[in-house]
Amino acid sequence: MVWRFLPPQVESLWTLFTAPVVWAIHFLICYVGAAVFCAKPGLFDVDFGAVRAGIAFATLLALSAILLAGILAWRQWGFGAGDPPHDDPTRHDRGLFQGFATLLLAGLSFIAVIMTALPALFVTGCLR
Amino acid sequence: MATLFWVMTCGGALIWAGTVAVLLYAVRRRTLYSEPAASRLIFWAGAVFPAITLILLLGYALWLMPSLRPLAQPGAPTLRIEVTGRQYWWRVIYRQPGTPPVVSANEIRLPVGERVEFTLKSDDVIHSFWIPALGGKMDMIPGRENRLSLRATKPGTFRGPCTEFCGTSHALMAFSAVAMEPAEFRQWLAGQHVPSAGATGTGARLFIRHGCGACHAVAGTEATGMLGPDLSHLGSRETLGAGILPNSQDNIARFIAEPDVIKPGVQMPGFDMLPPDDIEAIASWLKGLK
Ligand SMILES: [Cu+2]
Numbered sequence: 001m002v003w004r005f006l007p008p009q010v011e012s013l014w015t016l017f018t019a020p021v022v023w024a025i026h027f028l029i030c031y032v033g034a035a036v037f038c039a040k041p042g043l044f045d046v047d048f049g050a051v052r053a054g055i056a057f058a059t060l061l062a063l064s065a066i067l068l069a070g071i072l073a074w075r076q077w078g079f080g081a082g083d084p085p086h087d088d089p090t091r092h093d094r095g096l097f098q099g100f101a102t103l104l105l106a107g108l109s110f111i112a113v114i115m116t117a118l119p120a121l122f123v124t125g126c127l128r
Numbered sequence: 129m130a131t132l133f134w135v136m137t138c139g140g141a142l143i144w145a146g147t148v149a150v151l152l153y154a155v156r157r158r159t160l161y162s163e164p165a166a167s168r169l170i171f172w173a174g175a176v177f178p179a180i181t182l183i184l185l186l187g188y189a190l191w192l193m194p195s196l197r198p199l200a201q202p203g204a205p206t207l208r209i210e211v212t213g214r215q216y217w218w219r220v221i222y223r224q225p226g227t228p229p230v231v232s233a234n235e236i237r238l239p240v241g242e243r244v245e246f247t248l249k250s251d252d253v254i255h256s257f258w259i260p261a262l263g264g265k266m267d268m269i270p271g272r273e274n275r276l277s278l279r280a281t282k283p284g285t286f287r288g289p290c291t292e293f294c295g296t297s298h299a300l301m302a303f304s305a306v307a308m309e310p311a312e313f314r315q316w317l318a319g320q321h322v323p324s325a326g327a328t329g330t331g332a333r334l335f336i337r338h339g340c341g342a343c344h345a346v347a348g349t350e351a352t353g354m355l356g357p358d359l360s361h362l363g364s365r366e367t368l369g370a371g372i373l374p375n376s377q378d379n380i381a382r383f384i385a386e387p388d389v390i391k392p393g394v395q396m397p398g399f400d401m402l403p404p405d406d407i408e409a410i411a412s413w414l415k416g417l418k
Contacts (some may be wrong), residue, residue: 083163111179115186122190127275
């Protein structure tokens, strides 16, 4: 199975936030990058096409990272073997619950990253 | 804009009809579905479908955007109108490449069928620029330049109120937007480049003597003040005092004598101490500045 190639499972609450953090960083890269590029025309020696390419690259990177986080979460959730709500006061159920929650957050972040990047598909330049 | 409306209305109606149909079906049906089947329905119809629909709608809206708000379009608009909000009036400057700017106030004229780009500014507090008949509103913020692009599709006179509270006479701050046939508009604009024929004479002398020129500019005279509206062609405007009074000689005389009664908090002192004859003479002269 491919799953053997995945990194070993980390038991920490923090993995829950991987996908939203990627989303936040991607958001900042896109918006701050475009804003700085448009506000300081002399600072970079590239045209707006390069900014769009950069955003495309950052988006691919972010989507892959979120995808990976999602797959890890899916594994933590036991590949969907059991049904939610996973609310028994056991270590096992806590893991399943966190996996499921992480998976949902990864889905949300995936869509959000796409929506953040979408304007770059249509905006072709700065307003000067 | 109309297409967008119909797409949204029909799409919304379809989704609504679908939802109600499923609801009716659920109410009528006696036997129950299995839990996994219900989960599947929630997943596909409650998460995947809305997410895809929203992404498509966002894409559609973004795709429409360049035509609503032309950003870095190569064929930049030839006509730019700079409007500056002041308590409680509007300075209007027409800028066209190759010709000197034309300064006016409290009335905006635009050619029908052509896209006009507005540069919106403020010199004091936040105002807001809105011609409901032509498009959405946009704030005028001190220290910022906001841009708005509008296209009038039929001739007419449209009212534009200030839509951000800016002081005592906020409600008395408006302007009219006059959409004219392009040829007529060009002719009008050319006329604005030259001083009005009646710019000299007794009225002009009184205007200067009583100090009006410190705040008002009238082309062809020594009056070059910038604190108040440019009055070079006041006589040809439709309204007086930023869209609040019909532009008649009587109203001009009243405005000179007691602007603070007409507009509380106005930035122009009253001149009711002047001899009435002088006020009449100035009002008649101003009304004649076509
Ligand atoms: Cu105002």
